[in-house]
Amino acid sequence: MNRRDFMQISAGLALPAAAQNPVSVTPPTWYDRPMRWAQLAFVEDDPGQYDQVFWLDYFRRIHADAACLSAGGCVAFYPTKIPLHYRSKWLKDGDAFGDLVKGCRGLGMNIVARTDPHGLHQDMADAHPDYVLVGANGRPRKHWADPDYWVSCALGPYNFDFMTRVTEEIVSLYRVDGIFSNRWAGSGMCYCTHCARNFRDFSGLDLPRTNNPQDPARRQYIVWKEKRLFDLWHLWDARIKAINPNAAYIANAGGGALSDLDMKTIGTLAPTLFADRQARHGLMPPWTNGKNGKEYRAALGRKPIAGIFSVGIEESYRWKDSVQSGDEIRLWVMDGVAQGLRPWFTKFNAKPLDRRWLPVVEELYTWHHRNERYLRNEESLARVGLVYSQQTATFYGGDRAHAKVEDHTLGFYQALLEARIPFEMVHDRMLEPAQLSRFRTLILPNIAALSTAQCDQLAAFAAAGGSIVATHETSLYDEWGKRREDLGLASLFGASVTGALEGPLQNSYLSLAKHPATGRFHPLLSGMEDAGRIINGTFRVPVRAAAGSAISPLTVVPTYPDLPMESVYVRKAPGQEPGVFLQEKGKSRIVYFPWDLDRTFWEVMSLDHGRLLQNAVRWAHNEPQPVTVEGKGLFDLAIWTQKNSITVHLVNLTNPMMMKGPIREVIPSPPQIVTVRLPQGKTAAAVRLLVADRTVSPKRTVDGIEIEVPPIGINEVIAIDFAG
Numbered sequence: 001m002n003r004r005d006f007m008q009i010s011a012g013l014a015l016p017a018a019a020q021n022p023v024s025v026t027p028p029t030w031y032d033r034p035m036r037w038a039q040l041a042f043v044e045d046d047p048g049q050y051d052q053v054f055w056l057d058y059f060r061r062i063h064a065d066a067a068c069l070s071a072g073g074c075v076a077f078y079p080t081k082i083p084l085h086y087r088s089k090w091l092k093d094g095d096a097f098g099d100l101v102k103g104c105r106g107l108g109m110n111i112v113a114r115t116d117p118h119g120l121h122q123d124m125a126d127a128h129p130d131y132v133l134v135g136a137n138g139r140p141r142k143h144w145a146d147p148d149y150w151v152s153c154a155l156g157p158y159n160f161d162f163m164t165r166v167t168e169e170i171v172s173l174y175r176v177d178g179i180f181s182n183r184w185a186g187s188g189m190c191y192c193t194h195c196a197r198n199f200r201d202f203s204g205l206d207l208p209r210t211n212n213p214q215d216p217a218r219r220q221y222i223v224w225k226e227k228r229l230f231d232l233w234h235l236w237d238a239r240i241k242a243i244n245p246n247a248a249y250i251a252n253a254g255g256g257a258l259s260d261l262d263m264k265t266i267g268t269l270a271p272t273l274f275a276d277r278q279a280r281h282g283l284m285p286p287w288t289n290g291k292n293g294k295e296y297r298a299a300l301g302r303k304p305i306a307g308i309f310s311v312g313i314e315e316s317y318r319w320k321d322s323v324q325s326g327d328e329i330r331l332w333v334m335d336g337v338a339q340g341l342r343p344w345f346t347k348f349n350a351k352p353l354d355r356r357w358l359p360v361v362e363e364l365y366t367w368h369h370r371n372e373r374y375l376r377n378e379e380s381l382a383r384v385g386l387v388y389s390q391q392t393a394t395f396y397g398g399d400r401a402h403a404k405v406e407d408h409t410l411g412f413y414q415a416l417l418e419a420r421i422p423f424e425m426v427h428d429r430m431l432e433p434a435q436l437s438r439f440r441t442l443i444l445p446n447i448a449a450l451s452t453a454q455c456d457q458l459a460a461f462a463a464a465g466g467s468i469v470a471t472h473e474t475s476l477y478d479e480w481g482k483r484r485e486d487l488g489l490a491s492l493f494g495a496s497v498t499g500a501l502e503g504p505l506q507n508s509y510l511s512l513a514k515h516p517a518t519g520r521f522h523p524l525l526s527g528m529e530d531a532g533r534i535i536n537g538t539f540r541v542p543v544r545a546a547a548g549s550a551i552s553p554l555t556v557v558p559t560y561p562d563l564p565m566e567s568v569y570v571r572k573a574p575g576q577e578p579g580v581f582l583q584e585k586g587k588s589r590i591v592y593f594p595w596d597l598d599r600t601f602w603e604v605m606s607l608d609h610g611r612l613l614q615n616a617v618r619w620a621h622n623e624p625q626p627v628t629v630e631g632k633g634l635f636d637l638a639i640w641t642q643k644n645s646i647t648v649h650l651v652n653l654t655n656p657m658m659m660k661g662p663i664r665e666v667i668p669s670p671p672q673i674v675t676v677r678l679p680q681g682k683t684a685a686a687v688r689l690l691v692a693d694r695t696v697s698p699k700r701t702v703d704g705i706e707i708e709v710p711p712i713g714i715n716e717v718i719a720i721d722f723a724g
Contacts, residue, residue: 540596
């Protein structure tokens with residue numbers, strides 16, 4: 001089976017043809033109603049010991065209109081009748097889940113039941129040893145954190161049989177609006193008899209013993225596992241709908257390039273989705289939550305997406321009963337809201353030991369409720385699309401996908417933020433003209449693995465007047481991660497590969513030059529005219545220019561020794577080897593960097609690299625942006641239309657420890673001048689700052705309005721009501 005065959009199977013397993021486009025408008029259902037979610041994740045000793053009245057009063061005060069409540073799986077919090085479905089020892093004759101469902105229903109809330117099937121107890125392991133995950137060593141796997149549990153096999157009868165019965169029981173007893181499963185897709189590779197037999201029936205091969213995606217068995221395993229999980233998704237969803245047609249299975253799945261399940265298929269299956277990136281940890285920028293929202297929306301379009309945020313600390317040491325600082329929560333949540341996520345707080349343990357988060361979430365939700373009509377977004381007005389590719393991460397990146405794929409995206413993402421260019425994310429399996437018509441420019445940050453059909457789609461986008469900025473090995477591999485003889489987009493880039501990848505290169509540079517005919521620097525070099533030479537990337541695709549290509553404003557300075565210091569000088573005079581390829585055909589402009597400038601920018605944060613990436617987008621885009629922001633500071637930016645308004649979100653990222661949380665102090669930005677281009681035929685009737693909570697008087701411009709925004713703390717939202 002090849003990837004094309006599998007994708008056809010995936011599509012066939014999904015929805016009828018009329019529902020295949022996830023960006024299309026879906027009929028109104030309950031899924032679009034909730035704007036603010038609350039999740040209370042029980043621990044086993046919560047029944048009978050937590051204050052239900054307190055939580056129901058809190059849900060009412062914060063205007064939560066939906067809840068996700070723990071029901072069953074590892075532990076049942078209701079009086080289950082299913083044999084071996086472990087009940088909380090504290091439940092006794094009670095019904096902790098059912099009582100809370102009843103209380104939330106009384107508040108008019110939608111209810112989704114949470115299940116967690118990733119662990120099982122000893123009695124079940126004794127009765128059904130084939131339910132337990134088996135490691136590569138052939139031994140059943142104990143849970144890594146709690147020795148009272150065994151780890152379950154996600155792809156065998158534990159999920160397909162036992163958890164199906166649990167799902168049916170919960171929906172039958174409580175008529176919930178959906179089932180949300182956590183850790184349902186497995187906790188590592190399983191070598192049990194079921195997995196071995198099912199994989200052999202699918203592929204004719206034994207389970208792989210390597211992670212190399214170019215190994216035939218590993219490649220087939222990736223396809224088989226994805227198909228198996230989508231089979232499970234369909235099974236649970238069908239059983240739920242047989243009991244309650246207005247409910248659905250809503251998997252904890254999805255995200256960006258590093259996600260295991262194909263987001264395009266998820267976009268057709270899911271009526272709504274919950275983006276589970278709860279907080280930052282390690283070296284993670286605060287805009288990560290907004291990036292998560294963009295990645296989900298790239299596949300789901302206008303379907304509602306809730307952004308799960310934890311009030312707890314999300315470091316690897318798992319301090320689940322302590323909480324984050326208030327400002328860190330505020331920044332994380334509001335960046336998600338700016339990029340289209342509906343807030344969903346999650347609290348593990350219904351007996352709160354540290355209550356400092358409670359007034360913070362109440363403040364955020366109260367503001368969100370007050371301004372809800374400006375937060376029901378219909379369309380982003382961004383005209384720049386940043387492409388991400390799961391197949392590149394899986395089949396080209398493999399074990400090194402973060403370094404070889406994600407770091408390129410992160411570098412370009414940061415450069416666009418610093419340039420204050422509004423942009424969206426684009427899934428590389430959604431490059432049809434209908435999907436791309438909203439964009440003027442596409443960015444391909446080392447999107448290495450592209451099929452011939454995808455290359456044709458990108459070429460068609462350019463032929464229709466679209467612009468493209470690409471880096472490094474983009475299109476050098478097919479969709480399976482197999483290297484081509486030449487770039488799949490060679491004719492578009494005006495460049496052809498001449499050899500193997502070079503690097504890492506020490507002491508490498510690019511020389512800046514004026515155009516010999518005009519005596520001027522190309523706009524690509526704006527702000528660097530007096531540099532003469534700038535640092536290069538660290539990995540390079542050796543390429544030659546096609547006949548008749550434009551003269552490159554950047555040329556390669558061959559690498560030379562960096563030690564001893566006496567040897568640090570150029571051995572060979574720079575030639576005319578291009579450091580960038582520029583094409584201009586009609587309205588289309590193409591920029592191709594054969595270097596990993598975006599990845600290197602993320603690693604070393606060179607200002608020259610940032611400017612180069614930003615200038616490339618500005619030159620290629622060649623049209624005014626829908627919104628511009630002038631003033632000092634770093635902002636995440638978004639511009640949205642609603643039914644009768646436009647909103648501009650400004651999230652102030654100018655804080656101590658910006659790239660590593662938690663922030664220490666909120667430093668208000670200086671005033672900003674925001675210019676908004678209004679849609680044709682629209683005029684502004686009123687302009688309001690939703691965070692400052694006051695009306696402002698804008699200045700009229702040729703095609704819109706100009707607003708002076710006073711200093712911004714965490715964020716500001718400009719709401720522009722249309723006249724008429």
